[in-house]
Amino acid sequence: MDWFQALVLALIQGLTEFLPISSSAHLILPSQVLGWPDQGLAFDVAVHLGTLMAVMAYYRRDLVAMIGGAGQAVTQRTMNDDLKLGLLVVLATIPAVLFGFLGDDWIERELRSALVIAVTTLVFGALLWAADAFGKRQFSLVRLGIVGAIFIGLAQALALIPGTSRSGITITAALALGYQREDAARFSFLLSIPVILGAGLLKTKDLIEQQLAVDWGLMALGAVVSAITAYLTIVFFIRLLERIGMLPFVVYRLILGIALLAWLA
Template identity: 75%
Template sequence: MDVFQALVLALIQGLTEFLPISSSAHLILPSRLLGWPDQGLAFDVAVHLGTLMAVVFYYRRDLNDMLVGSGRALQQRRMNPPLRLALWVALATVPAVLAGLLGDRWIEDNLRSVLVIATTTLVFGALLWMADAWGRQQRGLEQLGWRSVLLIGLAQALALIPGTSRSGITMTAALALGLRRTEAARFSFLLSVPVILGAALLKSRDLLAQPQPVDWTLMALGVVVSAVTAYLTIVFFIRLLERVGMLPFVIYRLLLGAGLLLWLS
């Protein structure tokens, strides 16, 4: 992988990690459509670290409140909103962790095809449109119960399938359960912190076990470009979401899925 390919892939990761359009699909497509080599474990770790830094910085106040408030709640032996939100994030993360441990290898071997990406892009794009158009959009995170949180977590587990989009499927579930758009996005992005951190740690473990040398220049490029791009994407997305909703991303998904099916035919 040369510098140009690394730059493009880092931009793709930063742009698509938090938009409801599937980062995994967009990272797979260059190798499938253009014949680019696989970016490798080291670069995967770098771009995941970059996007993790972006979401942690954007939601630093929420994360600090969860940490400090949870400590205060434990001292006082009384539930409070920050501890409840932290528990909800933890609960919604469990299904994705279990699904990853049980099915990640099988998905890696069997579902990383253009046909699967095209199908999931279309299907989950349509579901996102229906949830956005028909959801009540009246609830905040403080009104979530454990059943709703678990449903969002189960939806997140589906994001292991390429083309689904982790942010897209969690926001779809949250909107269908009646959350407001900005609250659905906020919960989805907070859920990304343990998921991205866990993925980066697992990939780092595998990276330490492989004998190939690491290109630190490409690693640094991946971290910086994905971090800056992801942060700007979050800012842009939240502002756009308040004005126009999910429709632009639904249209993009439908066009992308249809284009991929035409390319396959």
């Protein structure tokens, strides 16, 4: 992988990680369509680190509040909204961890193809449209409880399938439950923090065990570019969400899915 390819892939990671269009699909497609070499484990670690830094920076106040809420709960021996939100994030993460542990190897071996991406892009794009169009969009995160968190967490587990989109499927689930767009996105993005952190740690462990050669320059480029791009993407997505809704992303997914099917035909 050369510097140009690294720059493009880092931009793709930053742009697509938090938009409901599937970052995994867009990172697979250059090798499938353009014949680019696989970006490698080290670069995966770098761009995941970049997007993790971006979402933690954007939601730093929520993270500080959840930590403070835990401390307050210990001293006052009572539940509070900040601790509750943190516990629901942890609870909703469990299904993805379990499904990832049980099926990740099979998914990596059998489902990383342009055909799977085309189908999931279309199917889950349609579900996103339905949830956005027919969801009540009247609840805030204060109303979220254990059942809702588990439902969103189970939806997140489906994002292990390339083309699904982790943010897309969790926002879809939250919208289907009747949550407002911004609250659906907020919970989705908070939910991404333990998921990205866990995936990054596992990839780092594999990288150390395999003792692969690391191009530190490319890794630094990937981390910095993906971090800046992801942060700006979150900022603009949240600001425009109520105004534009999910339809532009649904249309993009439909165009991408149909184009892939045509390319495969």
